[in-house]
Amino acid sequence: MIIGLIGAMDEELEILLKETEVEKTQIKASMKFVKGHLYGKEVVVVRCGIGKVNSAICAQILVDDFNVDYVINVGIAGGIGANVKPGDVVIGDSLVQHDVEAIAFGYEAGQIPRIDTLDFKSSEYLVNLAKDACKDVLTHEYFVGRIATGDQFIADINKIKYIKETFDAIACEMEGGSIAQSCYLNQVPFVVLRSISDNADNGAHMDYEKFQHIAIKNSTEIIKNMLIAM
Numbered sequence: 001m002i003i004g005l006i007g008a009m010d011e012e013l014e015i016l017l018k019e020t021e022v023e024k025t026q027i028k029a030s031m032k033f034v035k036g037h038l039y040g041k042e043v044v045v046v047r048c049g050i051g052k053v054n055s056a057i058c059a060q061i062l063v064d065d066f067n068v069d070y071v072i073n074v075g076i077a078g079g080i081g082a083n084v085k086p087g088d089v090v091i092g093d094s095l096v097q098h099d100v101e102a103i104a105f106g107y108e109a110g111q112i113p114r115i116d117t118l119d120f121k122s123s124e125y126l127v128n129l130a131k132d133a134c135k136d137v138l139t140h141e142y143f144v145g146r147i148a149t150g151d152q153f154i155a156d157i158n159k160i161k162y163i164k165e166t167f168d169a170i171a172c173e174m175e176g177g178s179i180a181q182s183c184y185l186n187q188v189p190f191v192v193l194r195s196i197s198d199n200a201d202n203g204a205h206m207d208y209e210k211f212q213h214i215a216i217k218n219s220t221e222i223i224k225n226m227l228i229a230m
Contacts (some may be wrong), residue, residue, distance in 0.1 A: 004068035008075025039227040052087035052178035059182035081170030087140040091219035092147035092192035094119040100148030120180035123189035133225035145170035149177025
């Protein structure tokens with residue numbers, strides 16, 4: 001069993017990489033793939049970079065070059081659920097791409113033409129592992145729901161309202177949906193985990209230095225508990 005771990009920031013992967021027993025590294029598409037063992041499991045750890053193209057390429061390389069059995073993606077997101085606060089964690093049970101629109105051709109907002117689904121469902125097995133991991137490590141809350149992805153940094157309240165109401169999403173970010181699409185097309189189980197940095201509904205923000213510490217601690221401990229349980 002090989003598990004692909006995709007991080008959105010170098011900082012989030014720093015601790016995981018320090019604890020990985022490295023067997024080899026490979027550079028492809030300007031991304032560094034680190035293969036080894038972590039908490040007793042065979043893993044490939046990689047930072048994908050920002051945006052849907054980078055993250056989709058990354059996921060496809062994990063499938064093609066490393067033959068991963070599972071993909072776990074961690075990173076940061078904006079909370080758009082009413083009760084989601086900075087420091088909380090969102091476990092994405094489905095992913096949708098909010099910047100896709102082919103309504104003129106009869107598709108729903110967010111549905112990619114000629115793909116037979118609006119959203120991409122996370123692995124129930126991985127979602128349950130993540131939930132159990134969150135219960136053990138979090139000092140904040142965790143939520144399970146839909147995450148919306150787009151190649152846009154969303155700062156406009158009207159856009160946030162549109163994403164929330166149109167897609168019933170509780171978080172938005174820039175990589176998870178394309179990782180989900182790649183995994184869906186390759187029939188590889190996945191889950192997307194996001195630490196919440198701000199909540200546009202109530203204007204709540206967290207000091208970045210404080211948030212970074214919380215996000216790194218949370219993502220590291222969640223991944224550790226998930227890998228041990230797999």
